[in-house]
Amino acid sequence: MQEYLSLPPLAIASGQGGWLTDTEGRSYLDGNASVWTNVHGHNDPDLNAALQRQLSAVAHSSMLGLTHPVGAELAAELAALAPSGLGKVFFSDNGSGAVEIALKLSFQYWQLTGWPKKSGVIGLAGAYHGDTFGTMAVGDSGFFHERFRPWCFPAEHFPAPRCQEWNGKVRAADATASLAALRTLLTEQADTTACVILEPSVQGAAGMRLQPPGFVREVAALCRAHGVHLILDEVFVAFGRLGGMTVCGEEGVSPDFLCLAKGLTAGYLPLAATLVREEIHAEFLGSYESRRAFFHGHTFTGNPLAAAVALENIRKLRPLIAGPLRSRITWFGRLLDETFSAHPRVREVRQRGLAAALDLAPSRDSSAEFPVAQRVGLQVCLRAREHGLLLRPLGDSLLLVPPLCLNESELGELVHRTARALDDVLPN
Ligand SMILES: Cc1ncc(COP(=O)(O)O)c(C=O)c1O
Numbered sequence: 001m002q003e004y005l006s007l008p009p010l011a012i013a014s015g016q017g018g019w020l021t022d023t024e025g026r027s028y029l030d031g032n033a034s035v036w037t038n039v040h041g042h043n044d045p046d047l048n049a050a051l052q053r054q055l056s057a058v059a060h061s062s063m064l065g066l067t068h069p070v071g072a073e074l075a076a077e078l079a080a081l082a083p084s085g086l087g088k089v090f091f092s093d094n095g096s097g098a099v100e101i102a103l104k105l106s107f108q109y110w111q112l113t114g115w116p117k118k119s120g121v122i123g124l125a126g127a128y129h130g131d132t133f134g135t136m137a138v139g140d141s142g143f144f145h146e147r148f149r150p151w152c153f154p155a156e157h158f159p160a161p162r163c164q165e166w167n168g169k170v171r172a173a174d175a176t177a178s179l180a181a182l183r184t185l186l187t188e189q190a191d192t193t194a195c196v197i198l199e200p201s202v203q204g205a206a207g208m209r210l211q212p213p214g215f216v217r218e219v220a221a222l223c224r225a226h227g228v229h230l231i232l233d234e235v236f237v238a239f240g241r242l243g244g245m246t247v248c249g250e251e252g253v254s255p256d257f258l259c260l261a262k263g264l265t266a267g268y269l270p271l272a273a274t275l276v277r278e279e280i281h282a283e284f285l286g287s288y289e290s291r292r293a294f295f296h297g298h299t300f301t302g303n304p305l306a307a308a309v310a311l312e313n314i315r316k317l318r319p320l321i322a323g324p325l326r327s328r329i330t331w332f333g334r335l336l337d338e339t340f341s342a343h344p345r346v347r348e349v350r351q352r353g354l355a356a357a358l359d360l361a362p363s364r365d366s367s368a369e370f371p372v373a374q375r376v377g378l379q380v381c382l383r384a385r386e387h388g389l390l391l392r393p394l395g396d397s398l399l400l401v402p403p404l405c406l407n408e409s410e411l412g413e414l415v416h417r418t419a420r421a422l423d424d425v426l427p428n
Helices: 002-006 045-055 069-081 095-112 133-138 146-151 176-192 215-226 247-251 278-282 304-322 324-340 376-386 408-425
Strands: 012-016 019-022 027-030 088-092 120-124 156-158 162-166 169-174 193-198 229-233 257-260 272-276 346-352 355-360 392-394 397-400
Touching: 027 408, 045 304, 069 088, 069 272, 069 304, 088 095, 088 278, 095 133, 095 193, 095 229, 095 257, 095 272, 120 133, 120 176, 133 146, 156 176, 162 324, 176 193, 176 215, 193 215, 215 229, 215 247, 272 278, 304 324, 324 346, 324 355, 324 408, 355 376, 355 408, 376 392, 376 397, 376 408, 397 408
Parallel strands: 120 156, 120 193, 162 346, 193 229, 229 257
Antiparallel strands: 012 019, 019 027, 088 272, 162 169, 257 272, 346 355, 355 397, 392 397
């Protein structure tokens, strides 16, 4: 907080496409997609029109005991775009909430079906699922959450696989130890485990930690074999970020719960959804006094304005995914390869879809790190502002997560401005 307060404030006044403009009139490429949410750009005329249409109908009406056409339409749309069987949708308003809801549903399901001892959770090392207590408990975000451990329920974690990939090529990958550890945990603890939770394909907040192709399918098969739910947290990776509408759809995996947020409204408004298998939902039905209902709700759940924007987002995403997105991803990978794969200050590049991490280090050839107090990642991001680029560091890694609408020349600007900032702060 002290560091943040000491920095000159940067106040954003407006946005257009992939660009943001501050109150002084300076523009910046949004290399962070406004916290990984932005899809079609800022101030998109179609999303604006969808929002205004809904605004002239109703801005908010509760989903407690009521519904609204735009929410119902969005639920049907989400069920249709997800793998089959995920036919029920529970709306909320942020990614952490979507994960909490999946966890609580899994916990309650096993009680309702006569397996109350199945209450444990298994997560992946390095996982990030949000900052609320339930999501901190199942996450593994080091000092971000460590001090709150005593207030968190216990959860097991299995080691993450290793995978280095960029420019569409897997350079090194090994999931053997990770899958063996999960198999052991499930063999020993399936009777007391409700669910496994996973950010599939890419662990974003861990620094774009990648999983080898096929890993999610193997985890799903283990969960199924041991009678444990699989929760896929696609809050970051869905809606085109990795090239497809959902990762589970691309991988041919059908989880028990699917958590969506961030790109759901293309970065316009807070909205999240937890998709649930029909047969799980069926267990929550019963008379009021049987107390089978899921007692969980948020005031702005399924907000109509957000739902209207989400519908328009999905309508616009389909042709983007079928059309230019794949070639933009290829182009992005090639630019990163050319610019950073032999850069003396970049120890490792990881990229999948329109998401990448550059790990900065004093030298490529030793394991030495920069002193933490030097805040090298932050310094590069501050310098990038002077080159008209907004980026976010994660320690000494730079995370590049552009809006999906950037064209090839803008993706070039993103990569080249990053390189210029890096070379200014860490000259060779
Ligand atoms: C994979 C994942 N899950 C959950 C969350 C939490 O979402 P929110 O910040 O909307 O609560 C995030 C946020 O970055 C995330 O990356």
